[in-house]
Amino acid sequence: MTAQQLAESATSDAQPPTELDATGRCLWLARAGRWHDAHDQCQNLPDPAGAWIHAWLHRKEGDYGNACYWYARASKPAPAQDADLHQEWLEIAVALLD
Template sequence: MDLQTFKSTLSATKVPEGISPLLKALWYDYNSNWEAAHNVAQSKEGTRDYDRLHAYLHRKEGDQWNANYWYRRAGESMPAVSLEAEWELLAERLTKK
């Protein structure tokens, strides 16, 4: 699924069928279900993309210490962009996989 197709699903009332768990998490997050998104991120701790998602979610939550922990686990640092821009970067990255 490409980025534009994924973004077109964001206004749907339920998660689209057949998308990856990580895209489901971004869909949940976009639709104000942080807990469901966080459950996905926790489901495969130690996997780079899941840890990266986990970092973003804790940053969004406002838990900077925990966010920084997960950024380090993912081998990255906290980006100097807005949360919205970070969501977009993650969505772009994950739709290319």
């Protein structure tokens, strides 16, 4: 499944596709707006993938300081606080799914 297909599924389907691995499922939950479910799941993913998704979730939450900690754990630069969240999610999904 491509990142774009995953994004479309997350905005139209009630549940994530069954064929997703743990990373794909976490990304789906994040894009679907199921913050708590995604947050719980990303903590079970190995770094740096888990840390990168975790960082994005805290940025979405509005906790930029905590997000910066997780970006550092993921070895990724923290985007500007007002950077487009949807675009960043797509960048993360492309990187982690491909």
